[in-house]
Amino acid sequence: MFHRVFLPETNTPQIELPTELALRMGCNLDQLKVLPDVAVQALDIAKDPNCSVTRFSTVVEQDVKLTTDILRMANTVVFSGGQRITSLHQAIIRLGFRHCKNLILSSCIGSLMRRMSIQETNSREKLYKHGFLTALISANLNNLFGIRFMGEDFTAGLIHDLGRTLLAMFMPTEFKQFDKLDFVEDQYLLEREHAALGTTHCDVGGWFVQHNMLPDPLCQVVRFHHQPELSGEGRLLTTLVAASDEIANFVHQLGAPRELPIDKLTMLVKLEEVGVDRAIEKFADQSTQIVTMALSDLCSLNSRKS
Ligand SMILES: [Fe+2]
Ligand SMILES: [Fe+2]
Structure with a gap:
């Protein structure tokens, strides 16, 4: 599904x-399948314009790999400008929901590319x-x-x-x-x-x-x-x-x-x-x-x- x-x-x-x-x-x-269940749930929650940062990050943090990947990408120089981001909560505040939703997608696509058996x-x-x-x-x-x-x-x-x-x-x-x-x-x-x-x-x-x-x-x-x-x-x-x-x-x-x-x-x-x-x-x-x-x-x- x-x-x-x-x-x-x-x-x-x-x-x-x-x-x-x-x-x-x-x-x-x-x-x-590109999106694991946690990612689907998080992207769904973020459709609500009044969604709270805490609620969103609590859902994403259920998936440790997803959270780690998002933080890695958020900490690249191009996104962080060299200022360390240490938590998902901070990443959302700094980058915004839309950006974090795209990082979720990117993390899932990266994981898919890794597990494709060639x-x-x-x-x-x-x-x-x-x-x-x-x-x-x-x-x-x-x-x-x-x-x-x-x-x-x-x-x-x-x-x-x-x-x-x-x-x-x-x-x-x-x-x-x-x-x-x-x-x-x-x-x-x-x-x-x-x-x-x-x-x-x-x-x-x-x-x-x-x-x-x-x-x-x-x-x-x-x-x-x-x-x-x-x-x-x-x-x-x-x-x-x-x-x-x-x-x-x-x-x-x-x-x-x-x-x-x-x-x-x-x-x-x-x-x-x-x-x-x-x-x-x-x-x-x-x-x-x-x-x-x-x-x-x-x-x-x-x-x-x-
Ligand atoms: Fe290319
Ligand atoms: Fe191409």
Whole structure:
């Protein structure tokens, strides 16, 4: 049984997948449930605008791992600004309910990515790190550009390539043939996937997000992060994640923030097209600091993982 969390119903049509893949994934949906019961309960309580911090934190604290994860993420430099947050109560006061709800979602998505059984652990780790690096860059860009998402930036960055992890799990042989996990992505990537699989990692991830009843803006990011112009109302969030994904890909390829080729960051141009003022110039000024901070936060999230 799945519950829709904290965002209104959507009119987005159901994504269709090739029958065999849909059957394989459908049979395993229970095992791949994103939200544990405590998270569903907490997100439900937080729908009430008069919900008390104590009531909310008491529910979340029933799940020790969830609480620990939220505190770890809340204590990254990008969210805490270097000021230590020591309790869930303090995190809610400092960051706000909306932000904490997104941290709950992020924690659950991170846990899911960890427990997905993929033959090659190395592939899962690479995709896990790519998700978190994209999430951290997205949160940094959100701050840099003053966009004012409240954690959606991080959650969406984390989940954007979930379809790749699902393909590695459910179509391991085919996945290995077309995705080398080298993070070199060109404009024909989706066409190649479609020719090989009859679908793309974007649609596989989107299908999964829909079947877990997660918020529609997340579904849009997952589906359209390679073509943000196709995203509807969530276009700004999708473009922000697309830009962060592109930067994360270059970081994986180059391994050194100072070498980022600003002129090749095509998604920053698209961010300007959706109204983010001087995105290229602002990022060019801060690129080294942003990538360094994201890598440092990624290290601290990874070094304390259970
Ligand atoms: Fe992708
Ligand atoms: Fe990606």
